[in-house]
Amino acid sequence: MPQIPIAIVDYGAGNLRSVEKALEHLGHKPVITSNPKDVQNAPVVIFPGQGIAGPCMQNLQESGLLESLKERAIENKPIFGVCLGLQLLLSWTEEGSQDCLGIIDGKNIRFPQKAKVPHMGWNGVSQTSDHPLFKNVNDKTQFYFVHSYYAVPYDTSVVIGTTEYQIDFASVIVKDKLAATQFHPEKSGVQGLQIYSNFLEYAID
Amino acid sequence: MLSKRIIPCLDVDAGRVVKGVSFVELRDAGDPSELGKFYNDQGADELVFLDITASSDERNTMVDVVQKVSETVFIPLTVGGGVRNLANIRTLLNAGADKVSINSAAINDPSIISDAAQAFGNQCIVVAIDAKTINSPPETEKGHSQYGVSSNSQWEVYSHGGRRQTGIDALKWAQHVAQLGAGEILLTSMDRDGHKDGYDLDLTRTISQNVQIPVIASGGAGNPGHFKEAFVDGKADAALAASIFHYGEVTIKETKQYLAQNGIPIRM
Numbered sequence: 001m002p003q004i005p006i007a008i009v010d011y012g013a014g015n016l017r018s019v020e021k022a023l024e025h026l027g028h029k030p031v032i033t034s035n036p037k038d039v040q041n042a043p044v045v046i047f048p049g050q051g052i053a054g055p056c057m058q059n060l061q062e063s064g065l066l067e068s069l070k071e072r073a074i075e076n077k078p079i080f081g082v083c084l085g086l087q088l089l090l091s092w093t094e095e096g097s098q099d100c101l102g103i104i105d106g107k108n109i110r111f112p113q114k115a116k117v118p119h120m121g122w123n124g125v126s127q128t129s130d131h132p133l134f135k136n137v138n139d140k141t142q143f144y145f146v147h148s149y150y151a152v153p154y155d156t157s158v159v160i161g162t163t164e165y166q167i168d169f170a171s172v173i174v175k176d177k178l179a180a181t182q183f184h185p186e187k188s189g190v191q192g193l194q195i196y197s198n199f200l201e202y203a204i205d
Numbered sequence: 206m207l208s209k210r211i212i213p214c215l216d217v218d219a220g221r222v223v224k225g226v227s228f229v230e231l232r233d234a235g236d237p238s239e240l241g242k243f244y245n246d247q248g249a250d251e252l253v254f255l256d257i258t259a260s261s262d263e264r265n266t267m268v269d270v271v272q273k274v275s276e277t278v279f280i281p282l283t284v285g286g287g288v289r290n291l292a293n294i295r296t297l298l299n300a301g302a303d304k305v306s307i308n309s310a311a312i313n314d315p316s317i318i319s320d321a322a323q324a325f326g327n328q329c330i331v332v333a334i335d336a337k338t339i340n341s342p343p344e345t346e347k348g349h350s351q352y353g354v355s356s357n358s359q360w361e362v363y364s365h366g367g368r369r370q371t372g373i374d375a376l377k378w379a380q381h382v383a384q385l386g387a388g389e390i391l392l393t394s395m396d397r398d399g400h401k402d403g404y405d406l407d408l409t410r411t412i413s414q415n416v417q418i419p420v421i422a423s424g425g426a427g428n429p430g431h432f433k434e435a436f437v438d439g440k441a442d443a444a445l446a447a448s449i450f451h452y453g454e455v456t457i458k459e460t461k462q463y464l465a466q467n468g469i470p471i472r473m
Contacts, residue, residue: 015303017275017300017301018275018303021275021276021279022279025277050325050326050328051326052323052326113417116417116442117417118327118328118389118419119207120388121208121209121250121419121442122208122250123206144250144280144281146281147328148327165207184281186279187279187280188279189280192279
């Protein structure tokens with residue numbers, strides 16, 4: 001695959017370096033940036049995340065990154081959301097009762113406390129539809145999760161992978177050139193790297 | 206189904222991996238980066254790096270070790286040892302750590318847990334608890350009114366790499382740190398650590414069943430059966446081990462195969 005310019009959105013959420021190293025490992029030259037113009041213009045944007053919804057949304061608003069991401073979504077330019085980066089794509093989250101980007105209709109709610117929260121560790125993803133994102137990735141492959149809230153998209157046709165933890169929740173979402181995983185591909189070994197590689201191929205296709 | 210995690214722990218002293226028997230006798234067991242990659246390739250579910258002497262020697266943690274490891278290892282990294290404040294945590298997370306483990310600093314001032322959870326999210330805040338069986342219960346309750354050792358306490362918390370008695374009840378402390386926003390507890394039995402005769406199942410089960418966050422059992426792994434016990438009888442969410450893996454007595458792969466054959470949900 002040719003080297004693809006990738007912007008990793010820096011909005012005060014953690015985990016950026018891991019994403020950067022994973023993409024470098026695949027032979028690309030990602031740039032960590034908080035510049036709205038970079039985020040608007042880059043061929044591919046990774047929207048990572050680890051942290052708390054409220055402060056992260058505030059940071060996105062104040063930096064102008066929020067508008068860049070919404071613009072990209074409207075123009076159907078590739079965005080890959082990871083973990084909190086998936087949740088923030090939806091309309092709202094129960095975490096601090098916070099409005100989010102609203103790129104995908106739906107909300108995020110907290111896991112019931114019947115089992116331990118956060119949902120932390122390796123869990124399987126059931127592929128509910130055939131998609132290039134899953135190329136060379138077996139059904140039920142395990143990926144690394146760590147989160148206390150989960151996404152509930154209203155239009156279930158955007159869900160292409162689900163994971164079971166107390167309930168079945170949406171763990172992989174795709175809407176045109178927008179994709180997002182609740183798990184961390186950069187922390188999920190070889191199979192996680194495969195997901196990034198698949199997305200890049202799909203994004204520039 | 207969520208898998209039980211197998212976590213090799215790399216105790217680091219001056220950039221080298223060492224493992225002590227009950228925290229005293231140290232032996233050299235290799236380079237952190239190489240070992241990290243090796244365990245990653247073997248199927249480790251996470252890696253823990255502990256700078257075991259940092260707390261007492263006032264030494265800073267190994268930021269460059271973390272940086273180097275995170276360039277080649279794509280599984281979660283937890284780093285602990287000598288973490289004193291939010292700035293330390295931020296530095297480690299920026300270097301590539303996914304979680305930071307806090308021990309003595311939380312005992313000195315528990316508000317570091319809530320502050321860190323608010324700043325970085327509770328998913329990356331691990332509280333390490335070194336617990337030791339109480340042989341003779343105190344006649345009167347020691348300080349720490351909220352979580353101090355009392356006559357019905359079974360385990361006491363130690364700080365500073367197991368060198369300092371704190372007067373804190375391990376169970377009450379575990380519940381307190383969970384309430385403050387810890388995302389996970391790394392629970393080490395000082396009685397078992399380094400002895401390879403199995404985890405302290407009573408301690409592990411007591412803590413794990415009384416908190417709503419994941420608990421990593423630590424201290425005492427000597428064979429694959431001990432991991433099974435930690436999950437089945439100890440109710441642990443993850444199990445950590447060091448020397449058993451470092452010296453090749455049993456590999457992570459063999460351990461996981463054994464667990465899978467015995468009906469434990471495991472990532473192969």
